[in-house]
Amino acid sequence: MSDRAASRGWGKCGRLCKCEAIMVAFKGIWTQPFWKAVTAEFMAMLIFVLLSLGSTINWGGAEKPLPVDMVLISLCFGLSIATMVQCIGHISGGHINPAVTIAMVCTRKISLAKSFFYIVAQCLGAIAGAGILYLVTPRKLVGSLGVTQVHSELSAGHGLVVELIITFQLVFTIFASCDSKRSDVTGSVALAIGLSVAIGHLFAIGYTGASMNPARSFGPAVIMGKWENHWIYWVGPIIGAVLAGTLYEYVYCPDDEVKRRFKEAFNKTNQxxxxxxxxxxxxxxxxxxxxxxxxxxxxxxxxxxxxxxxxxxxxxxxxxxxx
Structure with a gap:
């Protein structure tokens, strides 16, 4: 084994040692901009969950509950996410959603190591936001604290499909609005994303509570200890987000590099x-x-x-x- 190979961490088996492999995998995360991005995701998720779940509190109490105002809740979720994307989009990309982060990994826009820290920060921010809301809300008005639940007349499978669809439209909107190849996007990208969230809520609040965001469901579930059918709020959004991202990036609007690779692959198999x-x-x-x-x-x-x-x-x- 040469000295050069040894200096790079290669062992007798010709493979990188574990320490070297870990350092390579996490290359680039030990920087100030990286941790600014991670903490921005934490802060944005905290504020988003705190403000959005606050709109679900029924101030009529258990004795005289007020009718659920779906428009109020939908606008609060949509405008909250639009505001946060506008605030931190230039710092972290403004994911504020584990499903969006996973879609970005699948389309090779961020690294796997970076996505891990993003998702952890998002989940912790959601827990913190739900916890603060629980502390500042009168106990008799807390209710379910906005925990997402599938309608009693629907099965878990129905809920999974609904979450998949509404997350698909959200992530497709994100990819289309943030496409650097487009020159026709003249409006606010953050507002477009926020309106997409609002549309999903207007449609699906009655079905599943309209999560579209695993961390948004995870935060109040941890605080309230309610986990019924919680898995659909991870599986549905993640599948919908990955489908939307890959379809937009590789089928509908592939970049020149993707086109070149597809062309080379086609030419090899169709001589x-x-x-x-x-x-x-x-x-x-x-x-x-x-x-x-x-x-x-x-x-x-x-x-x-x-x-x-x-x-x-x-x-x-x-x-x-x-x-």
Missing amino acids: PSKGKYIEVEDTRSHIETDDLLLKPGIVHVIDLERGDDKKGRDPTNEVLSSV
């Missing part, structure tokens, strides 16, 4: 066997044959050049590969 089908503009006045008169237009030609003669040709000029 032409006998040539190329191309269209050639016919500039001649006419072509006479024994039984046919071809007028000017498009002439269909099979390009039979192969081997070294094809090297150096721009592949974008080839219209359609033969099968």
Whole structure:
């Protein structure tokens, strides 16, 4: 084993030692900007959960409960998240949602190590926000503290589907609004995201409580100790977020690098066997044959050049590969 390999942490087996592998995996997190981003996610989640769950408190009490104001709750959640995204978007990216963070990992926008710290900070911020709300709210008015619950007439499977759908539309909105390749987005990105959250609540409060955010459900569940069907508020949003992120990033609006990789993969698996089908503009006045008169237009030609003669040709000029 060379001294150079030893200095990099390679052992006799030719693999990185555990310490070196951990340092490589967590490269870049031991910086001030990183911890600013993590603490910003914690703070934003704390404020978001505190303010948003506060809108669910029924101030009529158990004796004279007031009707649930779905518009009030929806606007409070939507405007709260829009405000927080506006505040910390330039610091941490403004995820404020573990499902969004996981979608960013799957689309390779942030590292796995960074996502771990983000999710921990988000969950701790949600617990802190729900805890503060519990402390400042009169005991007889606390109720369920905004714990998300599936409607009694619905099964856990129904709740899972609803959470998947509303999180899908939220994350798709996030990717579309934050797409650097677009030049037509002239409004407020934060407001677009907030409106997406509000729409999800207007639709799904009656179904599942409209979580769309695992940490938002996790915080009050920890404080109140209510865990019924809690798993759907992790599985549903995560699946919906990953589907939305991957569909937008790799299917609907892939960047040039993704297109290039797909093209290379396609060319490797679909090598032409006998040539190329191309269209050639016919500039001649006419072509006479024994039984046919071809007028000017498009002439269909099979390009039979192969081997070294094809090297150096721009592949974008080839219209359609033969099968």
